[in-house]
Every structure is written in C-alpha cells, then in structure tokens.
Amino acid sequence: MSRLTDADVIYTWTDESPMLATHSFLPIVKGFLEASGISVATADISLAGRVMAAFGLIDDDLATLGELTASPRATIIKLPNISASVPQLKAVIAELQAQGVDVPDYPDQPATEAERETRARYDAVKGSAVNPVLREGNSDRRAPSAVKAYARTHPHSMRPWSPDSRSRVATMDAHDFRHNERSVIVPEAGALQIRLLPADGAAPVVLRERLAVTAGEVVDATFMSATALDAFLTQQVAAAKAEDILLSVHLKATMMKVSDPIIFGHAVRAVLPQTFAQYGEVLEAAGLRADDGLGAILAGLDTLAQGEQVRASIEAELAAGPAISMVDSERGITNLHVPSDVIIDASMPVMIRGGGTLWDKDGSRRDTLAVIPDSSYAGVYQAAIEDCQAHGALDPTTMGSVSNVGLMARKAEEYGSHDKTFLIPATGTVEVVVVEGAGAEHGTVLLSHEVEAGDIWRACTTQDFPVRDWVHLAVVRARATGSPAVFWLDPERGHDEVIRGLVERYLAEEDTEGLDIRILDPVAATRLSLERARRGEDTISVTGNVLRDYNTDLFPILEVGTSAKMLSVVPLMNGGGLYETGAGGSAPRHTRQLLAHNHLRWDSLGEFLALAEALRHVAEVSGKARAAVVADALDAATTTLLEEDRSPARELGSVDNRGSHAWLALYWARELAAQTADAELAGRFAPVAKQLGAVNEAVQAEMAAAQGSPVDIGGYYRPDAAATDAVMRPSATFNAIIDAL
Incomplete structure (x- = not known):
C-alpha cells in the first residue's frame, strides 16, 4: 500500500490508446521527475485490472486510490479508461481466460447464489466504475491558453453547413426521464428503501434494500415508459x-x-x-x-x-x-x-x-x-x-471558449444512478420509502411512480456539500476569469428546480459583487454560449454531472478540434488533486491503427497539461519547490511543441505519439537546463538536453522506421508488457538516454 501512499505523483494505467501511450511516455515522466527528486508510482485501473482485482487476483488499485482521495497529498494523473458495456466486458473476460487467468464467465441470467455473486462483481466493474470512486471533488475544465492560441493559428477543419440542411x-x-422526474431534500441523515408494489396484489418486490442518505441530500426519482x-x-x-x-x-x-x-x-x-x-x-x-x-x-x-x-x-x-x-x-x-x-x-x-x-x-x-x-x-x-x-x-480562429465547472463529487446526479436503476418486472407502483431517520416516520413515502412492466426506473442522489463546493468553485472561476458564469438548470425538471433553490441560497453566501452570474435553462444557455463564442467572448458553463461530460466534449471539439486537449482539474474536497487527461472517444480507432500499421495517432497533450498542474500541487503540499520549476518547464516545452507543430499526425510515416514524446523530452530538457530558478536542476539537465539535441534526428528516424507493418502486442485489454514496450519504445538511442536518468 505504501507503493501508492508514499508517492508524490500517481500515474494510472488504463486502456487502449492512452495505455499504449503510457508505455512510451511514462519512462520519460519517471526519468525527469525522479531525477528531480519527485517520486512516481503507478496504479492499474484498466478494465482487465479491475476484473482481476474483483476476483482477488491482483491488488485493487482503484479501491486504494479511492481511499487516497481523502488525503490532501493525493496527486493523481487519471487517463481515459474503458467504461465497459456488456460486450466489452465479455470480450475482456474471454481474453483473460485465453491468457490463462482464472476468471469466471459472465452470467447473463444468474440462477445460483454463486452466479449472482459473480454477476455482482462484474456489475461493479462495468460502466462508470472508475470515475465515481476517484471524483471526490467537482471539476474545472478549460482549454489552456497555449492550446487555444494554437487552434487559432492552426485551425482544425470545420465542414460547412448546407443552407438546405435537414439534420x-x-x-x-x-x-x-425528464418529464417524469420528482425530487425532494432529505432534512436528516437516514436510510431509504426502493420497492415495487405489484398492481396484482403480489408481495412487494424490494429493488434496493437500503440507501443511506445524509442530511440535506437531494433525492430524485424518475422513469421512462x-x-x-x-x-x-x-x-x-x-x-x-x-x-x-x-x-x-x-x-x-x-x-x-x-x-x-x-x-x-x-x-x-x-x-x-x-x-x-x-x-x-x-x-x-x-x-x-x-x-x-x-x-x-x-x-x-x-x-x-x-x-x-x-x-x-x-x-x-x-x-x-x-x-x-x-x-x-x-x-x-x-x-x-x-x-x-x-x-x-x-x-x-x-x-x-x-x-x-x-x-x-x-x-x-x-x-x-x-x-x-x-x-x-x-x-x-x-x-x-x-x-x-x-x-x-x-x-476556430476567432471563436471564444466555453469552459466548465461541473457538479460530480460523491457520485452526484445521473452518473451515480447505476445501483439505483431498474428494469421494472411488473406493473405497479415504485416507492422510495423511509426506513430509518431522514426526518420522517418509518414507512413515509417520499417519491412514487405508477409504472408498467418493462419501464426503466431510476433514482439519483446529490449530497449537499458537493453542491456548496460547486457553487463556490463557479464563483472562484468567474472572479479569476471575468467571464459570465451560467448555471444550466431546467425549470421543467424536478431535480433541477431543487438544485436551483440551493444554488440561489449558496450564491447569497458568496461574494459575487461585480460578477456576472446567471441561471438559464440548458437551451437558452446553449444559445447564449454560442452567441458569445461567435463574438469571440468566453463563457463558463456551470452544470450538473452529465452536462459536464457533454459540454466538455461539445465546445472543445468545436473550438480546438478535440476534447483531449482540455485541461481537466478536479480539486478534491479534502485538498488533494485529481488531474484528468481528456476524452477517450478516439482511443479504439487509434488502437486499431497502431495494430494494423504501427502508427499511433493518439495525442498525449492532455497528459502533458495534467502533469504540469499535478506538479504544482506537489509543490504546494510536499514542500518540494522544485516540482513547480519542473512544471513551468513542462508547460514551456508543451507550448514549443505546439508552436513547432510536433503533435502526432494522421499520415503513416509522419510523427506519431512516440515521436511527439521524443520532441517533448528534448524541449523539456532544454527548458530545465535554461531556467535560472534552480541552478542544480539546470546543471543536471544541461547534458541531457545536449545529448537529446545531438541525436534527435537519428531518434526521429528510428521512430519513423518502425511504422508501416502490423504489430502483435499479445492482447487488446491486457497486452504483454514487454511486447508493448518494444512497440512503443522503438528507438534504442532515445531509450538509452531516458533510462540513464
């Protein structure tokens, strides 16, 4: 356990393209950081790793990270991971079994107690299993100035709209779900039960035996017919x-x-x-x-x-x-x-x-x-x-930015609904009832819906403290930027109306003088944000959990071409920091390209941005001032990488993810050698910069020469580590310098 708790920075192993890129970039990170006195540990939160941990075959790194989020020292770099659907889960099970890993089949219709236990373990792995554990804070996502400047001078393609568009x-x-939603605030801590009362008079069906709630928690329920x-x-x-x-x-x-x-x-x-x-x-x-x-x-x-x-x-x-x-x-x-x-x-x-x-x-x-x-x-x-x-x-050359402050801490809202969502087995009434405390008598029905067999019913919860923290973070960002902060809340949704009341209450406790803070329904907020963006003006969208995800893809993809270039900071509520590296939507496609042509187009820019912010957090909480120097050098190197157009390109034979990493290492070493804040550090990296500069042409040639043929890394979800290293670190010249650090 000390492997993770004692590290200054924890870097996560995930899946697909981000995982492949980690095989190339992590040796650079470890080399540069450990040479600077900053320790690095890795945690496996990949889908295969989570499956194996679920059956006790390896350490449960995700659970350990979840515990660490309560520490102010926690500094976690979180790359995109697979949120597995059932077909993906079955595929990883088959791959692990083929590799000799003793995991059971996925039971589609569990009939025995053992099968039900197996299904429960797998259900805990699939879908959004990682984010609710790690996101013990609300999110701050924005396009860094260097990324925005690059997008304006190197605009991505935007297909014109036909005047006859029928889309x-x-x-x-x-x-x-929207129209059927009902919501209440539970005044005191306690426990609830979710049950179905069949219309035919049969015995009640308990859907959720016990749901613990805290004082002031928002509980909502809805269904889709x-x-x-x-x-x-x-x-x-x-x-x-x-x-x-x-x-x-x-x-x-x-x-x-x-x-x-x-x-x-x-x-x-x-x-x-x-x-x-x-x-x-x-x-x-x-x-x-x-x-x-x-x-x-x-x-x-x-x-x-x-x-x-x-x-x-x-x-x-x-x-x-x-x-x-x-x-x-x-x-x-x-x-x-x-x-x-x-x-x-x-x-x-x-x-x-x-x-x-x-x-x-x-x-x-x-x-x-x-x-x-x-x-x-x-x-x-x-x-x-x-x-x-x-x-x-x-x-993209003129449009403004739409950043986001997102409510997501402690499984807030819809993304925390998985264990409270049910396919209704029989026509009847679903009730959310008090079984303990909660400021009401035992058996009090808080929420209910008349449902039919086959309907999809769900409940969601949002705790009070995350809402307060979210409102405060919105005010902080509005003051820091001078941009309007717009809360996206729908008056036709029961949940949003309750949240609106809390927002108004907590805004009254904040110093908002001189700030432009508004509350609009999502459609009006979208129109306002786009109107401002077309005028080159910035807007902060302040949203719930799902809209956080949607907005931090929608606007960045229009602004800078990809959400992977967003800076995503999650200030953990106990003082730690979670630094996310962008979106993984393109990860499967880029992985297929690597396997077919040994060219990985995945852009690690998100990792560069996240690592720099993480290092600044290390400097704050550990007293290692040098970490901030390393962070500033990394940011400067990233800016040069963008200005010199050294990001991965689509075409085979051009710079890919591995070649881009080599360029970043060269620029990073040069910045560390040139900085004057830490003479010892400058002296340590001056020869490294000289070495990398001398061999850079040869390194890039070795990187390019590796491309063009299919590669076998021994698996998709759990590839062979040595084989993947060989593919992702093809330059012996470069490796020798990095490994010597």
Missing part, C-alpha cells in the same frame, strides 16, 4: 425513411450502464421489428440480446439452427428500412452494432462539426436524424444545430 434531433416530448419509447422509436424509423436521411441513435451506454443499453436494445428492435417478432424468442434463448447490439447478434447466428433465416431477415429489413449511420463504413459497422461505439458526448459534436452530417454505408456524408430518446439534454444539441443552420459553421 435535426428527435427526442421524446413526454413519458421520459417502455411503451412510449417504442412508439417514439417507431416514429423516428419511419421519419428517417420518409425524409431519406440517416437514422442515428445517440446514447451513453457506457456511463449509463443500466438504462442506456436497454434503450439501445429498444432501438435495435425498432429497426428490425419483423425479425424480432418472428425470431425474438429464438434469439433470447440463445443469449443473443438486442441490448448487446446488432454486432453481437450477427456474430452468434452461426451457432443457431435458424441462423441463416435470421440473418436473411435482418438483411432484408435493413435494406427496406432507413439508411443507418455508420461507425465504420469500410467494415460495415453500423450505429446499432455495438452499444459502446456511439457515445453521445463524442458523436453529436462530430456530427455538428461535420456540417450536420454523418457517414452512410458507402462512406458518403448525409444529413442525419439524431435520435436522443430522453429529452433531458437533447435540446442542447438541437440548439447547436439550429445555431449552425442559421449562422454557418463556427470559426
């Missing part, structure tokens, strides 16, 4: 066909690991109604579920006696129905193949940046009907589309 968002206007969802989806399939535009479904089946896979399954069935009417029972018996996506169904048909008939039925319905947007046209991967392939916060900004278009099966761009069933946040994307249809594409 739009379709969302439910009733009977969804399955009947209304099916009717809505059927209408959108018909509309896309009639209008001859692409049908595209946008969900978050990773973070919303219970509700959104179910909604995804409804969408698959809506596109293939005849197939499921005729073969649904056969598919269900074979464990081929719509919730897992079209890809999983097609892959399993070879084992079915009626497999070819089912395949023919699917192909016929797809041919007769609307064109479906594609994740990968060349490989025939549709929007409905894998629930984790189309993540709304990445896919919708890409559509907007692409002039409102997505790709069809022929690889051509077409106008798109973006289906977002729940209306809670769909209006944000529709407002952005309408703005672009009216005014054209945004201009």
Whole structure:
C-alpha cells in the first residue's frame, strides 16, 4: 500500500490508446521527475485490472486510490479508461481466460447464489466504475491558453453547413426521464428503501434494500415508459425513411450502464421489428440480446439452427428500412452494432462539426436524424444545430471558449444512478420509502411512480456539500476569469428546480459583487454560449454531472478540434488533486491503427497539461519547490511543441505519439537546463538536453522506421508488457538516454 501512499505523483494505467501511450511516455515522466527528486508510482485501473482485482487476483488499485482521495497529498494523473458495456466486458473476460487467468464467465441470467455473486462483481466493474470512486471533488475544465492560441493559428477543419440542411434531433416530448422526474431534500441523515408494489396484489418486490442518505441530500426519482419509447422509436424509423436521411441513435451506454443499453436494445428492435417478432424468442434463448447490439447478434447466428433465416431477415429489413449511420463504413459497422461505439458526448459534436452530417454505408456524408430518446439534454444539441443552420459553421480562429465547472463529487446526479436503476418486472407502483431517520416516520413515502412492466426506473442522489463546493468553485472561476458564469438548470425538471433553490441560497453566501452570474435553462444557455463564442467572448458553463461530460466534449471539439486537449482539474474536497487527461472517444480507432500499421495517432497533450498542474500541487503540499520549476518547464516545452507543430499526425510515416514524446523530452530538457530558478536542476539537465539535441534526428528516424507493418502486442485489454514496450519504445538511442536518468 505504501507503493501508492508514499508517492508524490500517481500515474494510472488504463486502456487502449492512452495505455499504449503510457508505455512510451511514462519512462520519460519517471526519468525527469525522479531525477528531480519527485517520486512516481503507478496504479492499474484498466478494465482487465479491475476484473482481476474483483476476483482477488491482483491488488485493487482503484479501491486504494479511492481511499487516497481523502488525503490532501493525493496527486493523481487519471487517463481515459474503458467504461465497459456488456460486450466489452465479455470480450475482456474471454481474453483473460485465453491468457490463462482464472476468471469466471459472465452470467447473463444468474440462477445460483454463486452466479449472482459473480454477476455482482462484474456489475461493479462495468460502466462508470472508475470515475465515481476517484471524483471526490467537482471539476474545472478549460482549454489552456497555449492550446487555444494554437487552434487559432492552426485551425482544425470545420465542414460547412448546407443552407438546405435537414439534420435535426428527435427526442421524446413526454413519458421520459425528464418529464417524469420528482425530487425532494432529505432534512436528516437516514436510510431509504426502493420497492415495487405489484398492481396484482403480489408481495412487494424490494429493488434496493437500503440507501443511506445524509442530511440535506437531494433525492430524485424518475422513469421512462417502455411503451412510449417504442412508439417514439417507431416514429423516428419511419421519419428517417420518409425524409431519406440517416437514422442515428445517440446514447451513453457506457456511463449509463443500466438504462442506456436497454434503450439501445429498444432501438435495435425498432429497426428490425419483423425479425424480432418472428425470431425474438429464438434469439433470447440463445443469449443473443438486442441490448448487446446488432454486432453481437450477427456474430452468434452461426451457432443457431435458424441462423441463416435470421440473418436473411435482418438483411432484408435493413435494406427496406432507413439508411443507418455508420461507425465504420469500410467494415460495415453500423450505429446499432455495438452499444459502446456511439457515445453521445463524442458523436453529436462530430456530427455538428461535420456540417450536420454523418457517414452512410458507402462512406458518403448525409444529413442525419439524431435520435436522443430522453429529452433531458437533447435540446442542447438541437440548439447547436439550429445555431449552425442559421449562422454557418463556427470559426476556430476567432471563436471564444466555453469552459466548465461541473457538479460530480460523491457520485452526484445521473452518473451515480447505476445501483439505483431498474428494469421494472411488473406493473405497479415504485416507492422510495423511509426506513430509518431522514426526518420522517418509518414507512413515509417520499417519491412514487405508477409504472408498467418493462419501464426503466431510476433514482439519483446529490449530497449537499458537493453542491456548496460547486457553487463556490463557479464563483472562484468567474472572479479569476471575468467571464459570465451560467448555471444550466431546467425549470421543467424536478431535480433541477431543487438544485436551483440551493444554488440561489449558496450564491447569497458568496461574494459575487461585480460578477456576472446567471441561471438559464440548458437551451437558452446553449444559445447564449454560442452567441458569445461567435463574438469571440468566453463563457463558463456551470452544470450538473452529465452536462459536464457533454459540454466538455461539445465546445472543445468545436473550438480546438478535440476534447483531449482540455485541461481537466478536479480539486478534491479534502485538498488533494485529481488531474484528468481528456476524452477517450478516439482511443479504439487509434488502437486499431497502431495494430494494423504501427502508427499511433493518439495525442498525449492532455497528459502533458495534467502533469504540469499535478506538479504544482506537489509543490504546494510536499514542500518540494522544485516540482513547480519542473512544471513551468513542462508547460514551456508543451507550448514549443505546439508552436513547432510536433503533435502526432494522421499520415503513416509522419510523427506519431512516440515521436511527439521524443520532441517533448528534448524541449523539456532544454527548458530545465535554461531556467535560472534552480541552478542544480539546470546543471543536471544541461547534458541531457545536449545529448537529446545531438541525436534527435537519428531518434526521429528510428521512430519513423518502425511504422508501416502490423504489430502483435499479445492482447487488446491486457497486452504483454514487454511486447508493448518494444512497440512503443522503438528507438534504442532515445531509450538509452531516458533510462540513464
């Protein structure tokens, strides 16, 4: 345990492209930091690592990090990780088993106590399992000045909007999570129970035996009607066909690991109604579920006696129905193949940046009907589309920034709803009742809904202290920047109205004189933010947990081309720091490119930015002033890297992730050698800078020479460490200098 608790900086091993990049960048980090007297430890929070830890096969680093977040010394660099859907979880299980790791199969329908225990362990691993543990603070996400300056002088491509664009968002206007939401504040600490009272008079079904709550905690509950969802989806399939535009479904089946896979399954069935009417029972018996996506169904048909008939039925319905947007046209991967392939916060900004278009099966761009069933946040994307249809594409060379202060501490809001979300088994009434304390008599019903079998019901909680901290952080950022801070709260949502009352109360306790602080509904806030951005003005969006995720992809992708270039700081509420390195939406695609061509386009800029901020925190809490010197040198090196255009490029043979790391090391060493704040440090790195400068041309040649052929790293989720090192550290010349540090 001291391995992590005693380290100045903890760097996380995660998955896919970020993990590959870590094999290249971490030796540089360790070399530079440890040569400067700053200790570094690593923690495995990868999907494979979490699975193995769940069965006691390795240390549970995630749990240890969760405990460390309570320490003011905690300084954690958190890279993007897989928030696993069921298909991904099954894939990692199969890979581990093939490697000889003793983990059990995933039980789709657990029947025994042992299977239920296994399922519970796996359920704790999938979806958003990492972030709720580590995010013991609210978030501050923004584009650093160097990144913004680079985007203005090197603008990314923005596809123009056609004046005839027919793209739009379709969302439910009733009977969804937004419209059914109810919310209360629990005045005292206590415990609640969630139960279903069946309409037929059967015994109550306890959905959640005990839910502990704290004084002042906001508790809300809502549900989505399955009947209304099916009717809505059927209408959108018909509309896309009639209008001859692409049908595209946008969900978050990773973070919303219970509700959104179910909604995804409804969408698959809506596109293939005849197939499921005729073969649904056969598919269900074979464990081929719509919730897992079209890809999983097609892959399993070879084992079915009626497999070819089912395949023919699917192909016929797809041919007769609307064109479906594609994740990968060349490989025939549709929007409905894998629930984790189309993540709304990445896919919708890409559509907007692409002039409102997505790709069809022929690889051509077409106008798109973006289906977002729940209306809670769909209006944000529709407002952005309408703005672009009216005014054209945004201009990265002139547009202002929209940063974010996000409420997410202690599993706040929807992303903390996984263990309180249920597929309703029978028609009846779901109740949230008091079983202990909570300022009410035992059995008091706080919230209730009339539901039908198949509905999706969920509860969410938000503690009082994180709300206070969030409001305070918004005021701090408004004063630091001079920009308006806008709370995005929807008066038609029960939860948001309760939060609004708390925001107004806690703002009254803050010094807001001279500050521009507003509360707007999300659609109005989107319009204001885009109006200001078009004038080159900055705005702070102050949002809840899910909108935090959506906004910190939407605006950065439009501003600087990718959310991976955002600086993401989470000031932990006990004084520690969590430094996140951007988004992992492109991670699978870049991983495939490395495996096929030994070229990794992943940009580690987010890691550079996060590490510099983390080092400043180390300087504050450890007394190691040198850490701040190293941080300043890293920031200066990062600025040079951007100005000299040494970031990874798309084309094979050009600088990739590994070559970019070598350039950064050269610039970083030069900055450390040139700085005057620490003469000993300058003397330590002067020869390193000289060495790296002398061999840089040879190093880059060795990096480039490695590209062009497929590579085998011994696994996707748990690759062989030595094989991955060999691929990601191809320059012996460079390695010798770094390892000597």
